[in-house]
Amino acid sequence: LKGNLPKFGVEVEDEDAMSLMVSQINTWNFDLFKFAVISKDHPLVSMAYVILQSERNLLRSYNVDPPTFIKYMFVIEANYHKTNPYHNATHGADVMQSCHVLLGYSVVEQVFTDLEVFAALFASAIHDVDHPGLSNQFLSNTSNELAILYNDHAVLENHHLATAFKFLQEDELNWASGMDDKQRQLFRKMVIDLVLATDMSKHLSLLADIKTTVESSKVAHNGKLVLESYNERMLVLQGIVHSCDISSATKALPIYKAWTERIIEEFYQQGDRERDLGLNLSPMCDRQNPSIEKSQVGFIDFIVLPLWETLGELMFPYCQEMLSQLNENRMYYFSRIPESPRCSITDEPEERNNLISSSEKRKNLR
Numbered sequence: 001l002k003g004n005l006p007k008f009g010v011e012v013e014d015e016d017a018m019s020l021m022v023s024q025i026n027t028w029n030f031d032l033f034k035f036a037v038i039s040k041d042h043p044l045v046s047m048a049y050v051i052l053q054s055e056r057n058l059l060r061s062y063n064v065d066p067p068t069f070i071k072y073m074f075v076i077e078a079n080y081h082k083t084n085p086y087h088n089a090t091h092g093a094d095v096m097q098s099c100h101v102l103l104g105y106s107v108v109e110q111v112f113t114d115l116e117v118f119a120a121l122f123a124s125a126i127h128d129v130d131h132p133g134l135s136n137q138f139l140s141n142t143s144n145e146l147a148i149l150y151n152d153h154a155v156l157e158n159h160h161l162a163t164a165f166k167f168l169q170e171d172e173l174n175w176a177s178g179m180d181d182k183q184r185q186l187f188r189k190m191v192i193d194l195v196l197a198t199d200m201s202k203h204l205s206l207l208a209d210i211k212t213t214v215e216s217s218k219v220a221h222n223g224k225l226v227l228e229s230y231n232e233r234m235l236v237l238q239g240i241v242h243s244c245d246i247s248s249a250t251k252a253l254p255i256y257k258a259w260t261e262r263i264i265e266e267f268y269q270q271g272d273r274e275r276d277l278g279l280n281l282s283p284m285c286d287r288q289n290p291s292i293e294k295s296q297v298g299f300i301d302f303i304v305l306p307l308w309e310t311l312g313e314l315m316f317p318y319c320q321e322m323l324s325q326l327n328e329n330r331m332y333y334f335s336r337i338p339e340s341p342r343c344s345i346t347d348e349p350e351e352r353n354n355l356i357s358s359s360e361k362r363k364n365l366r
């Protein structure tokens with residue numbers, strides 16, 4: 001199948017604008033929202049084609065037929081929910097592009113094989129396909145059929161993987177038919193390990209294991225990153241993909257704010273359903289008690305910073321710009337944490353006397 005493919009994998013209005021954006025594909029502050037517009041709402045198809053074909057020539061390395069790969073990526077992109085404020089195809093393209101930047105740093109470029117790089121980029125592209133905009137906890141709490149199918153364990157992550165690989169079974173979408181069996185088996189195993197590692201409930205154990213591996217590797221090879229076993233290599237690759245999945249706070253402030261607005265709206269929509277179902281609302285999901293600034297500072301302090309500090313050690317001297325941007329972004333939200341609302345009991349005795357109790361108030365309102 002040698003159809004003459006468009007230059008960027010998809011037809012675009014403005015080739016010059018697209019070329020200009022693609023020239024920035026190796027930069028950390030790439031504007032995915034603008035890219036989604038210029039690619040005519042095909043950010044994932046065009047991102048995958050530009051990175052894997054034009055930038056890295058990985059499709060040819062594994063006898064992947066480009067038109068078949070494009071057709072497959074159109075199906076994957078169509079199975080990301082456009083109606084999700086956050087977990088849509090633009091997020092998939094964002095994680096893939098972020099992963100492409102980190103894997104381009106020389107400190108890791110020599111460490112990983114082409115197949116491992118291909119697996120990490122492909123895993124990033126498909127890692128949230130068919131995401132319903134609801135959390136694993138919600139799916140389990142509501143006995144969703146996916147939670148029953150996957151027994152409450154990494155429900156979404158198992159579903160993303162099964163969805164992506166099921167399409168690969170279809171002859172007209174099977175771009176992997178040109179790979180030899182051994183490569184295809186290893187590729188599939190790595191993609192599964194990588195996407196399962198994007199489950200936030202694995203975050204602390206993954207972080208602990210990466211720390212151990214980075215420590216032992218740096219000690220054993222006087223500061224050089226040397227990864228011997230499959231497990232060590234996979235751990236670092238899982239750390240890179242997972243870091244890209246929670247990289248919003250390391251991006252330029254306007255981009256970070258846009259992602260925050262989107263995830264918060266998605267959380268609020270889940271909270272609306274939890275409220276309607278009489279369930280306890282999940283953290284950060286109550287639009288009637290917003291805590292955006294505090295949640296971002298908490299998310300950075302408890303989760304994003306510890307992970308990116310570890311990545312910064314592993315990738316040293318790279319990733320320092322991400323860490324300084326992360327601190328700048330933390331200060332932005334920290335400085336906007338609203339004063340705790342003044343409590344109703346004032347400290348002026350006379351005011352206290354004519355203060356009727358809140359239950360009295362409620363009675364009067366009935």
Ligand SMILES: COc1ccc(C2=NN(C3CCN(C(=O)CN4C(=O)CC(C)(C)CC4=O)CC3)C(=O)[C@@H]3CC=CC[C@H]23)cc1OC
Pocket residue numbers: 198200245246248249259260263283284294295296298299302303
């Ligand atoms: C741009 O901001 C965000 C982008 C993505 C996410 C996601 N959150 N989560 C979960 C992470 C763990 N979690 C927490 O509540 C963790 N957490 C805090 O965030 C702050 C706190 C309430 C003060 C203390 C605390 O425990 C629940 C949500 C996901 O699972 C999503 C899917 C996969 C990756 C990350 C993504 C959150 C963002 O801002 C909060």
Ligand SMILES: [Mg+2]
Pocket residue numbers: 127128156198199
């Ligand atoms: Mg996910």
Ligand SMILES: [Zn+2]
Pocket residue numbers: 091095127128198245
């Ligand atoms: Zn994700």
